[in-house]
Amino acid sequence: MATDFKSIPLIDISPLIAKCGDPLMDKDPGVAEVVRQLDRACREAGFFYVKGHGIPDSLIREVRTVSHKFFGLPYEEKLKIKLTPAAGYRGYQRVGENITKGVPDMHEAIDFYREVKQGMYRDLGRTMEGCNLWPCDPPNMKTLMEEYIDRCTDLSRKIIRGIALALGGSPEEFEGERAGDPFWVLRIIGYPRVPTANGHGTSDNDIGCGAHTDYGILTLVNQDDGITALQVKNSSGEWISAPPVPGTFVCNIGDMLKIWSNGVYDSTLHRVINNSPKYRVCVAFFYEPNFDVGVEPLDFCVKRTGGAKKFERAVYGEHLVTKVTTNFVM
Ligand SMILES: N=C(N)NCCCC[C@H](N)C(=O)O
Ligand SMILES: O=C(O)CCC(=O)C(=O)O
Ligand SMILES: [Fe+2]
8 A cells, every 4th residue: 555655766777777687686785775766665655756767758758748649640540450359459549549437538649569479378368469560650659669668667667676675576577477578558649638627626538548547567668858747646646747857767656566466556546637728648667477377476575564464365467367358448
C-alpha cells in the first residue's frame, strides 16, 4: 500500500547503470545508495523518476515527435493499422475505444506487443498471437521504435536488478524462469486537449485514461514536456501529479511485482487528465514477466511480511489477456 506521499521522488540511477553487469554490484556503495532510494520509493509511492539512465535524450524526444506526426494524420490513414482481435489486439485504437472500469478513455493509441508466434504458448497465447502493425507513415517509425524497445528493455532489466536487491533478494531474482525472457508492451498514446467545462470541474468524459494499475513488472513513461497530466493516488485518496521532468522517465510498479513482493511494493493507482490546451503524447513501455510464468509471492518476501501469502498465484499471460479483452469491446 502506498503512503501519504505528496510528490514523486527522483533517483539518479547512474551508479546502478555503471555497475549492473558486475558480479559484485551489491557490494558497491554507489549501487547500495541507489538501492536504498529505490526501496523507499517503491514502498512509499510505487512511482519514481529516474535520471542517469543512459538512454540518449535525442532518442527519447524523437520517439515523441514521430508519435505526434502519426496522430496528426487523417483518421482514414490511421485506420490502416486498426487494432483488431485477429491481429492479436495490436494496432491503432480511436479516441474512446479503450475502456477503463466501464468508461471510455479520451485517448487514441497504438499498441505493440512482443511477437507471439502461432502455438508458442498454446491456448494461453492464442489471443495475443500476431505481428505488430507498423504504419507506412511516418516512414521511420518502425526502425525508431524498435531501437527504443531494445533500449527500454535493457534499462528495465537493470532497474529490476536494483529492485531485486531492494527487496532483499539477489540481483538475478527476476531473471531466468521469472522474467529472463520478458514480455513487453509499447503503447503510444495521444490525449486530445479536453475543454474544461466552465468551472464545472472534471466529469467522466474529461478523463484521458481512467484510474488503473499496470499489469506487469515495471513501466517506463516518456511524456511530453510542459504538460502536467499524469496523477498518482496516495493513501489519503489524493491525486498527486507526476509533472514531466525533462530527461527522465517516470517509472512505476506493476501487478506482477506486487504479487512477487507479497505486497512489500504495490502497483499504485494512476490516471491521466489533459486539461492543457495542447495535444499530449506519452510513450509507455511496459516490462513484463515471461508470458507463461506463474507468479506467486517469493519465499523471502513472505517471510519478511509475517509468513502469510497475501496473493494468489497468477499466470501473467492470463492476467494480460483478461485485461486486453475487457479494455476493448469488439
Ligand atoms: N498495459 C497498460 N497498463 N495499459 C494501459 C491502459 C490502462 C487502461 C486500461 N483500459 C485498463 O483498464 O487497464
Ligand atoms: O499517459 C501517461 O502519462 C500514463 C499512461 C498510463 O498510465 C498507461 O498507459 O498505463
Ligand atoms: Fe498506467
